[in-house]
Amino acid sequence: MLFFARFKHIKMKTKKALVCPNCWGLGIVTDEDGNTALCVACNGTGKIYN
Numbered sequence: 001m002l003f004f005a006r007f008k009h010i011k012m013k014t015k016k017a018l019v020c021p022n023c024w025g026l027g028i029v030t031d032e033d034g035n036t037a038l039c040v041a042c043n044g045t046g047k048i049y050n
């Protein structure tokens with residue numbers, strides 16, 4: 001039971017990668033609630049810094 005509880009917790013925190021409209025990379029992540037964050041590749045600027 002404890003295992004499933006932990007698994008559910010992890011699954012709820014799973015994030016999806018979306019294509020960033022600025023740099024066209026898979027840098028935008030969203031959580032289960034659909035909340036999106038700034039692109040981690042270009043930080044929302046369209047310019048990719050490595």
Ligand SMILES: [Zn+2]
Binds near residue numbers: 023024025039040045
């Ligand atoms: Zn980007």
